[in-house]
Amino acid sequence: MHYLRLCILFFCSACVTSKRFNLQVEDFKSNRHRQMQRSEASKPMNRTLLLFKNDVVRLQFCLQRNSFVRVEDLRYSNDGPSDEVSFVLDGQYIGKHTTVVDTNFGQGWNSFHSTGAIGEGKLLPPGRHEINLTVTESDPWGVEVDLVNVDVSDELLDYSHFLCILYCFDDIRYEDIHFTVKDSVPSARFVQNSTLTTCTEMDNVKIDIYHDTATDFMITANLPRYRSFSNQKAPNFDGCNLASPYWIFENVSLSPVRPEIQTSKALMTFSGSGYRVQIVITFSLDMLTPTKEVDDRMIGSVLRIRIPHVKDANVSVNVRYKETNDAWNDLGQINFTSEVTERTWNIPDKTWAYNGANMIHLVVMPNKQDVVIESIRLDRRPTKDRQIHIYDDDDIVIEGLDLDFWYLAPHTMIINRMDNNQSYQDIDVLIVYSKIPWGEGYSQVFVIYQDGTTKLQPVTPHGLDWVPFGSSVIIGQTTISNGRPHAFISRIDLDPYRQYIKLVFNDTSSCILRLETYYTQTKLLIKECIFKKDRQTHPVLTFRSMWEADGNADVDHITVNGDRSRHIVSGWEQLYGTTAVFFRKCISKHNTLSPDIKIHILGKNETVL
Numbered sequence: 246m247h248y249l250r251l252c253i254l255f256f257c258s259a260c261v262t263s264k265r266f267n268l269q270v271e272d273f274k275s276n277r278h279r280q281m282q283r284s285e286a287s288k289p290m291n292r293t294l295l296l297f298k299n300d301v302v303r304l305q306f307c308l309q310r311n312s313f314v315r316v317e318d319l320r321y322s323n324d325g326p327s328d329e330v331s332f333v334l335d336g337q338y339i340g341k342h343t344t345v346v347d348t349n350f351g352q353g354w355n356s357f358h359s360t361g362a363i364g365e366g367k368l369l370p371p372g373r374h375e376i377n378l379t380v381t382e383s384d385p386w387g388v389e390v391d392l393v394n395v396d397v398s399d400e401l402l403d404y405s406h407f408l409c410i411l412y413c414f415d416d417i418r419y420e421d422i423h424f425t426v427k428d429s430v431p432s433a434r435f436v437q438n439s440t441l442t443t444c445t446e447m448d449n450v451k452i453d454i455y456h457d458t459a460t461d462f463m464i465t466a467n468l469p470r471y472r473s474f475s476n477q478k479a480p481n482f483d484g485c486n487l488a489s490p491y492w493i494f495e496n497v498s499l500s501p502v503r504p505e506i507q508t509s510k511a512l513m514t515f516s517g518s519g520y521r522v523q524i525v526i527t528f529s530l531d532m533l534t535p536t537k538e539v540d541d542r543m544i545g546s547v548l549r550i551r552i553p554h555v556k557d558a559n560v561s562v563n564v565r566y567k568e569t570n571d572a573w574n575d576l577g578q579i580n581f582t583s584e585v586t587e588r589t590w591n592i593p594d595k596t597w598a599y600n601g602a603n604m605i606h607l608v609v610m611p612n613k614q615d616v617v618i619e620s621i622r623l624d625r626r627p628t629k630d631r632q633i634h635i636y637d638d639d640d641i642v643i644e645g646l647d648l649d650f651w652y653l654a655p656h657t658m659i660i661n662r663m664d665n666n667q668s669y670q671d672i673d674v675l676i677v678y679s680k681i682p683w684g685e686g687y688s689q690v691f692v693i694y695q696d697g698t699t700k701l702q703p704v705t706p707h708g709l710d711w712v713p714f715g716s717s718v719i720i721g722q723t724t725i726s727n728g729r730p731h732a733f734i735s736r737i738d739l740d741p742y743r744q745y746i747k748l749v750f751n752d753t754s755s756c757i758l759r760l761e762t763y764y765t766q767t768k769l770l771i772k773e774c775i776f777k778k779d780r781q782t783h784p785v786l787t788f789r790s791m792w793e794a795d796g797n798a799d800v801d802h803i804t805v806n807g808d809r810s811r812h813i814v815s816g817w818e819q820l821y822g823t824t825a826v827f828f829r830k831c832i833s834k835h836n837t838l839s840p841d842i843k844i845h846i847l848g849k850n851e852t853v854l
């Protein structure tokens with residue numbers, strides 16, 4: 246018994262990273278508690294609670310997983326004789342502390358003390374818990390409590406969830422899928438390959454799905470099983486590092502001997518002579534977030550320089566930049582005059598290196614005048630996509646998209662319409678819209694990108710204008726370049742009358758798709774796949790999504806074969822089964838109504854539609 250307990254404690258402190266939460270005691274006050282203002286109390290509110298004998302503060306918190314919880318500290322102040330504070334966790338006494346004696350004519354109230362850890366860590370299940378902080382003894386002047394620090398062995402726990410602000414449904418389950426699992430179908434291997442992110446517009450969740458033999462699959466998109474009528478759908482780039490601008494320098498007075506300028510994003514150095522000032526701008530794109538659709542590190546850019554107040558003599562500027570192959574590309578000389586005070590230069594897609602230094606080199610000839618460069622900045626170039634109409638009838642509309650910037654360019658897809666032999670070049674995305682049964686218009690139910698990325702969702706629910714896609718599945722055997730997994734599609738054969746879609750990959754692999762849309766779900770049958778790459782080393786499907794924190798994610802759990810659900814990014818490395826559901830338990834502020842995704846490995850000749 247003793248030994249076992251030692252093991253658990255050892256495990257707790259050595260193997261699990263814990264996270265510390267500060268509970269401002271005044272946030273948990275009830276009507277009878279008195280708040281005090283103390284300049285040395287914890288920021289930002291500088292408040293404490295003044296407590297007397299038998300006063301209780303109920304500190305409620307929530308857990309997402311089985312976690313060790315330990316009270317690490319109580320911060321308090323006292324003036325006068327000592328008092329006694331006891332801690333009860335979920336009804337069980339865990340420890341107490343006797344406060345220091347501090348008699349300093351009232352000054353003691355602004356001098357704070359720490360108790361250190363109270364009691365031992367406790368293993369608690371997910372859900373709501375309560376620490377009761379009770380003053381069991383006190384002098385007539387009481388004691389002031391400021392802060393309680395709690396350590397939780399769950400590094401993924403988010404502050405809002407810890408404070409029970411986030412709502413998670415513990416009872417969302419997909420155990421019903423168990424009945425559809427067929428013993429005759431060998432299991433697929435689901436391999437965890439996710440990373441963490443602060444940017445909600447980046448796909449950080451990646452689960453590779455390997456299978457030795459399967460040729461048929463079914464992907465189903467349902468409205469989320471949690472119940473919410475909120476439809477948050479705007480992208481949120483707050484935690485992302487974007488290229489608008491890559492960097493900017495303002496009001497730079499020109500001189501060959503002035504000191505360098507270093508910003509968080511770039512370095513500007515000066516040399517040369519008063520006649521020819523050389524400026525070198527060095528910058529790295531390491532910190533940029535590769536967002537879902539357009540990777541800012543790859544897209545072309547615009548260099549913009551403003552030099553107002555040029556006199557009669559011209560200011561000549563020569564621009565060169567270093568390409569990925571280390572060659573210098575010279576963009577020539579251009580003049581700033583009293584009329585033309587702003588100039589731009591376009592730098593093509595895929596110029597900059599993702600890692601390491603990029604350089605822009607300027608030679609400025611001020612022509613015997615004082616020059617102040619009002620601004621010099623590098624931005625991502627603007628983009629404009631082109632829509633190509635491919636097919637429509639009463640039920641569906643099929644459209645192609647030629648993206649202005651596509652990271653696999655110049656590779657694109659050819660779409661062949663088999664019914665009339667018409668073909669469409671330069672397509673990067675194919676989109677299928679389905680008629681909304683209860684009204685005018687169509688809603689997007691299926692999208693496939695040239696890299697195999699597929700997104701599905703049911704038709705827009707009644708009463709809403711549109712619902713965002715969330716998670717995606719890459720169909721086909723992926724390879725990775727620049728950190729992006731892709732399965733290169735070179736051609737799609739399409740027969741809208743037979744609802745026939747055939748994907749032909751660059752490596753001559755192929756799959757046939759059939760799309761079925763109902764008002765509650767959209768199903769995609771993927772059948773007769775022929776894969777040319779090694780199935781041991783190349784997944785056949787790849788699940789991609791975003792998880793920043795519970796409550797800010799497009800997916801937070803996975804269940805395989807209806808077993809106990811696992812958190813999407815932690816606590817497992819490989820899972821085996823024939824059916825997986827990717828879903829959310831916690832109401833998310835990101836893409837709130839984007840669908841739950843089910844992936845089903847079908848046996849030979851298994852019919853499910």
Ligand SMILES: *[C@@H]1O[C@H](CO)[C@@H](O)[C@H](O)[C@H]1NC(C)=O
Nearest residue numbers: 282283284285288289290291
């Ligand atoms: C808290 O105290 C700090 C100085 O310790 C002061 O700058 C700040 O304004 C105070 N905040 C409030 C809300 O009183």
Ligand SMILES: *[C@@H]1O[C@H](CO)[C@@H](O)[C@H](O)[C@H]1NC(C)=O
Nearest residue numbers: 301303333334335336375377
């Ligand atoms: C905490 O204290 C309150 C008030 O005394 C009591 O009602 C509640 O049951 C206590 N909670 C626990 C978990 O002991």
Ligand SMILES: *[C@@H]1O[C@H](CO)[C@@H](O)[C@H](O)[C@H]1NC(C)=O
Nearest residue numbers: 436437438439440441451725
């Ligand atoms: C994902 O897979 C790649 C390639 O197999 C591997 O190098 C990487 O470490 C994996 N990442 C995670 C988070 O498992």
Ligand SMILES: *[C@@H]1O[C@H](CO)[C@@H](O)[C@H](O)[C@H]1NC(C)=O
Nearest residue numbers: 494495496497617618619620
């Ligand atoms: C640069 O100078 C302009 C014009 O004098 C002024 O409006 C602007 O605020 C300055 N910018 C910075 C960053 O100092």
Ligand SMILES: *[C@@H]1O[C@H](CO)[C@@H](O)[C@H](O)[C@H]1NC(C)=O
Nearest residue numbers: 558559560561578579580612
């Ligand atoms: C720029 O101005 C200089 C004189 O300052 C002139 O010699 C040169 O031809 C001009 N260059 C262009 C491209 O107009």
Ligand SMILES: *[C@@H]1O[C@H](CO)[C@@H](O)[C@H](O)[C@H]1NC(C)=O
Nearest residue numbers: 557558559560579580581582
């Ligand atoms: C200044 O440059 C403009 C064109 O860039 C050119 O037409 C003009 O002649 C130049 N002025 C002088 C004084 O060289």
Ligand SMILES: *[C@@H]1O[C@H](CO)[C@@H](O)[C@H](O)[C@H]1NC(C)=O
Nearest residue numbers: 661662663664665666667668
């Ligand atoms: C399409 O082309 C094929 C072969 O070139 C031909 O057999 C078929 O009749 C054509 N179909 C139509 C609708 O033109």
Ligand SMILES: *[C@@H]1O[C@H](CO)[C@@H](O)[C@H](O)[C@H]1NC(C)=O
Nearest residue numbers: 656724733735750751752753
């Ligand atoms: C596509 O396939 C061709 C021929 O097999 C090969 O040369 C080419 O490198 C492939 N392209 C990509 C991007 O994989």
Ligand SMILES: *[C@@H]1O[C@H](CO)[C@@H](O)[C@H](O)[C@H]1NC(C)=O
Nearest residue numbers: 429430847848849850851852
């Ligand atoms: C699948 O169906 C085909 C033809 O209907 C049949 O020849 C084959 O044996 C079946 N395969 C399995 C595994 O049942």
